[in-house]
């Protein structure tokens with residue numbers, strides 16, 4: 001899979017942050033986190049595998065007073081084994097902790113607590129029963145994902161939700177095996193599946209599924225299918241032209257545009273209507289660097 005968006009310029013919107021975080025999952029993260037917040041559930045947030053920060057920045061907006069946000073990534077550090085090292089070199093070679101932190105601070109005043117290293121450090125760093133939301137999006141190798149699922153289970157509070165990324169991508173069979181093994185043998189209960197992620201709990205998923213089904217049935221932009229498998233109700237969701245939830249722009253969004261469009265040559269044959277002229281001048285004032293706007297104004301003054 002190719003990471004979406006990205007540039008070396010500071011991000012102005014979440015879309016500018018390189019990464020993997022589909023619109024359907026943005027909608028679902030908001031829905032699950034809002035639901036916890038409105039029901040009064042308080043607890044920490046945890047993300048394993050942040051890359052350049054796309055999903056971490058998004059979830060960070062849900063952090064409430066007194067809650068802690070912990071993220072964990074290898075960044076440019078040493079992977080714990082050769083397979084994990086090969087995976088990181090192949091897919092995440094441009095990643096550095098500095099890029100993650102700069103991206104995060106473009107949208108938030110404070111960084112989360114950063115565990116810089118393999119996710120095997122999570123169990124000793126994150127208190128048992130402390131988290132309401134855990135997003136596992138790190139290594140795709142079976143041994144790591146199996147351990148990450150155990151760490152997520154231990155970290156979650158009652159009412160907590162785990163999200164497991166890439167549970168069915170073509171290139172991630174290790175994740176699929178670890179996830180379905182946890183469902184079949186280790187008490188993980190699926191709440192729903194998006195195209196890329198499995199949302200689960202170690203409690204009865206019935207009540208949250210009912211609320212989710214009601215939300216989805218009231219929308220026209222989400223395909224829904226419900227199936228039974230091995231005693232589990234599988235709620236499968238797929239975007240049908242969903243729009244991303246609104247997300248505030250970064251602190252860089254008002255920065256001067258880098259390359260201003262060249263001013264168009266005046267067209268002698270069709271004089272511009274006064275409204276179009278005024279509108280165009282306003283746009284030019286907003287978009288062009290001051291030096292160009294001044295030059296245009298002077299040129300207009302000379303021509304009169």
Ligand SMILES: C[S@@+](CC[C@H](N)C(=O)[O-])C[C@H]1O[C@@H](n2cnc3c(N)ncnc32)[C@H](O)[C@@H]1O
Pocket residue numbers: 018019020021048049050051052053054055056072073074075080084088092095117118119120137138139140144
């Ligand atoms: C698919 S990317 C994460 C995408 C990110 N959540 C987003 O929103 O774009 C996977 C990340 O997991 C990290 N990673 C890989 N193996 C890891 C491990 N053993 N422990 C911690 N992080 C790991 C990689 O460095 C990479 O940043």
